[in-house]
Amino acid sequence: MGRIVGRKRPNATVLKYYFIILLYTCIDKLYGTVYVAHMSEKGLTSFQVGQVLAAASLALSLFDYPTGNLADKFGRKRAMVFGFAIWAIGLLAFVQADIQAWFVVSIVFWAAGISLISGTPQAWLVDELSKEGKPDLKAKVFPRADAASLMIGAAVALLCSKLVADHPSFPLLLAGSLAMAAGAVLLFWLQENYGDKHISFGRAVVRNTVDLMKEPFLRMLMFRAAAARIAFQTFVIIWQLYMIKELQLPAAYLGVTMAVFMLVLAGGNFLAGIILQRLDGVSVSIISQTFIALGSLTMAFSTTVIAFYIGACLIEFGLGLDSSAASVWVHDVIPSERRATYISAMYAVGSLFGFLIPLAAGYIADSFGYRYNWLFACAGSLLTMGLSVKIGSALKSKGGRPHVHSG
Secondary structure (H helix, E strand, O other): OHHHHHOOOOOHHHHHHHHHHHHHHHHHHHHHOOHHHHHHHOOOOHHHHHHHHHHHHHHHHHHHHHHHHHHHHHOHHHHHHHHHHHHHHHHHHHHHOOOHHHHHHHHHHHHHHHHHHOOHHHHHHHHHHHHOOOHHHHHHHHHHHHHHHHHHHHHHHHHHHHHHHHOOOHHHHHHHHHHHHHHHHHHHHOOOOOOOOOOOHHHHHHHHHHHHHHOHHHHHHHHHHHHHHHHHHHHHHHHHHHHHHHOOOOOOHHHHHHHHHHHHHHHHHHHHHHHOOOOOHHHHHHHHHHHHHHHHHHHHOOOOHHHHHHHHHHHHHHHHHHHHHHHHHHHHHOOHHHHHHHHHHHHHHHHHHHHHHHHHHHHHHHHOOHHHHHHHHHHHHHHHHHHHHHHHHHHHHOOOOOOOOOO
C-alpha cells in the first residue's frame, strides 16, 4: 500500500509533450509509408515524383525559419494548432490530387503545416519545464519520446501495409483526419507560452537573421545542422538501392530491414537518455558521429551482406544517439525568447542543404559506385564531429553557455 501511495505522479506537461510527439509520428508514418506509391498510382513518373519531393524540400527551407519567429511571437500553442490544421488540409488535398501540379500545391500546404510544428513542441516543453523549476528533466524526456515515437512508427508502418491492400488511400485519409483532430485537442488542452512577443514580426525576422549571421556560435550551429544532413540523407536515399542493386537482395527484405533499423534507432535514442546522465550532450554527439563514420567505412570497404547490416546498424545507432543528445544540448545554448526561431532556422538550413544531397548522392552512385556514397557519408560524419568538438570547446571556454545576444 505504501508503495502505491509513494509512487510519483506523471508530470502533466511531459505527458502532453508525449501526446504531441506520438500523434505527430502516427500522422507522419501514415503519410510517409504510402505517399510515393500514391503518386505513382496516380500516373506520375519517377522523375515527376522527384520534382514534387524537391518542391517539398524547397518549401520547407522557405517556411521553417519565419514560422519559428511566428511561434515565438504569437505563441507556441497557437503555432502548433494552426500547423496541424494546415497539415491536415495538405494531406487531404494530397489524397484528391491526380496531376503533378495539384500534388505540388498540396505538398506546399503540407510543408507550411510541418514548418509551424517542427521544433515548436520542444521549445514549448523546455519553457514549461523551466517555469516548473525542472529544466533538467528534458534530458530524460527527449530520448524517451524519440524512442517511443520510433516504436509507434514501426507499428504504424506495419499497419499501413495491411490497410493499403484493401484501401490504398485510407492511410492518407486517416492521417489528414488525425491532424485535424490534433489541432482541435491542442487548442483546448495546452497552455500557451511565448518567446519574445514584444517585438514586431518584421523586426524580429531582421534582428534574428542579423544575429544568425553575426554570432560565430550560432553560425557554427547552422553549419553543424547542414553537415549532419550529409550522412543521414545519404544513408536514407542509398540503402534501399544498395540492397537491391548492389547486394542483389530481394525487395521482400526491405520491410524487415526497415523494422530492424527502427529498433536500432530506438535503442540509440534510449541509450542516449542513460548516457546523458553521465556525460554532457555535446560529448554524446561526438561519440555518435564515431559510430556513423565506422558504419560508413564498414560498408565502403566490404560489399558483403553481413558488412551491410553491421555498418547500417552502426549508422542507425549513431543517428539515434545524436538526435536525442543534440535535442538536449542545443536547447541549453539557445535563449528562451528565441528558442523556436533558432531551432526552426536549423531545420531550414538542413532542408535547404538537404535539397542538394539527393542530387549529389545520385550523381556519385551513377558515376563512381555506391562505395563512394559511403565514403561521402563518412566525410559528412567526420565534418559534423569536428564542428561538434569546436562547439564543445566554445561551451567549455564560456562556462557551459556561449555569449548569444538575447535582446
